[in-house]
Amino acid sequence: MMHHYLVLEVGLAIALIAIVGLIATRLRFSVIPFYILIGMAVGPHAFKIWYLDFRFIESTALIEFMGRIGVLFLLFYLGLEFSVGRLMKAGKSIATGGTIYIVINFSLGLILGWALRFPLEEILVIAGITTISSSAIVAKVLVDLKRTANPETEMILGIIMFEDVFLAVYISILSGLVLSGSSSLGGVLLSALIALGYMLALLIVGRKLVPWLNRVLNIRSSELFAIVIFAVLFLIAGFSETIHVAEAIGALLVGLVLAETEHVKRIEKLVIPFRDFFGAIFFFSFGLTIDPMTLGGEALWYSIAAVIITLFGNFLAGMLAGRTAGLSPRASSNIGLTIVSRGEFSIIMANLGKAGGLLAILQPFAAMYVLMLAILGPILTKESKTIYNLLDKVFGFEKRYQARKAKEKPVPVGDSD
Incomplete structure (x- = not known):
């Protein structure tokens, strides 16, 4: 096409997205896998059918940019469902839970790469691919299933957010190793401190500015109100990227x-149509x-092995993280099953390996791995x-949880319930 x-x-x-969306709705299935699969079917790498060329080539760059906007709206809306105060109150449990999640999944990624006999640099890339979940898919699933108010969503x-700090540090280290053959410890620590400091500063300062924001946003015109909100969203998200904090986390x-x-x-009312369309x-x-x-080929089998260990690692991490936060086993299991999806960040890690001239199998491995979990993730969450x-029938989670609660808080004498 010209x-x-x-x-x-x-x-x-857009018409194809609408058609597969209607099919998915009729089948009562998550729309996300359908959107991804139809994109594969008409992408630049797809097949020609005889002399007919249905591939989307000219518009790919524009559609990818519109997709980036979709990620911003998905994460922005998810943030609107919470508040700074609520998130900061859970700071300690989130730091503990995030550390548990990263340690388990990163360790399993290293073990997988070692078991598959990859060189060291490729092992480190594989560990990065299998550790970071997809913010966009997680946000979409939480909104679609109306779980933003659930106790585990916090x-x-x-x-x-914890993953993003890890990603900023890890990309700094890996870029040094893969692209230049060395990495400055001081530079890595500085990147980590900048990313973490920026996120905390934005949350703290933003909370202090709430009374001022209430006055500034008291705009009658719907048009001007939308322009102001979108200006803030895109400026902060864009600036975040310049200091190695993902633009989606900025949103x-x-x-x-x-x-x-x-x-x-x-x-919220303003953002919902943009969230759905661009998402x-x-x-x-x-x-x-x-x-x-x-x-x-090999990429398929490697990705299947990676999916299996990711499912195990995520469920284990979710159960442990939830327990440290005092959540029930059911809520804890929802954590692991919800953040199992992999997406944009895994592809970034694979592209880093390609830029560094590492083994060519990393990209097809990442693509297949991401596709599988992008399809499985929403299904497992639902x-x-x-x-x-x-x-629970096998491991007796509820029975153990109730027994632990009974020890921690004995039933008062005379309570017949």
Whole structure:
């Protein structure tokens, strides 16, 4: 297609997203896998059918950019559902839970790479690919299943933010090792401190500015109100990226701050249509990046092994993190089953390996791994109650939890209940 058909190509993309969305709704299935698969089917790497070329080539860059906007709106809306105060109260348990999550999943990633006999640099890339969950998919699933008010969602949000600090540090280290052959410890520590300090400063300062924000956002015009909100969102998200904090986390932080204002309901109502539209395009654009021809052979078996250890690691991490926060086993299992999805950050790690001239199998491995968990993740989250009930019959989580509660807080004498 020539460039002057760009609008038509984008229109066709939106039409395809709408069609598969309707099919998924009719089947009562998560729409996310459908969006990804249709993106694969018409992406630049897809097949021609005889002389017909249905591949989206000219519009790919634009659609990918629209997808980035979708991630911002997804995380921004998720932040609006919470507040800075609520998140900061759980600071200690979030730090503990985030550490548990990273240690377990990163260690399992290292073991996998070692077991597959990869060189050291490739092992470190594989560990990065398997450690970081997809903020966009997690946000989409939480919103779709109306779980933003659940007790475990606070921990899920905290782990997502904790992962971003880890990602900033890890990319600094890995870039030094893979791209230049060395890494400055001082530079790594500085990057970590900048990322963590920036996030904390934005939350603390933002909370102090709430009375001022209430006055500034008291705008009658819906048009001007939308422009002001979007200006703040894009500026903060964009600036966050310049100091190695993911733009999506910047959007989440803006949402957390604005959730404290008296205008939060008006902002939510404004953002929802943009969240849904651009969020769908993100998953479609993600599918465009996957080459179906690379998804077989050794990469397939390696990715299956990675999926198995990720499912185990996430469930274990979720149960342990939830327990440290005083959550029930059911809520704890929801943590592990919700953040199992992998996406944009895993692809970033694989691209880093490609830029460093590492083994070519890393990219198809990452693509297949991400595709599997992008499909499995929403299903596991939706069916988390059934999965937990089955596991509870085997391991007796509820029985142990009730026994532990009884020891910690004895039933008062005379209480017949």
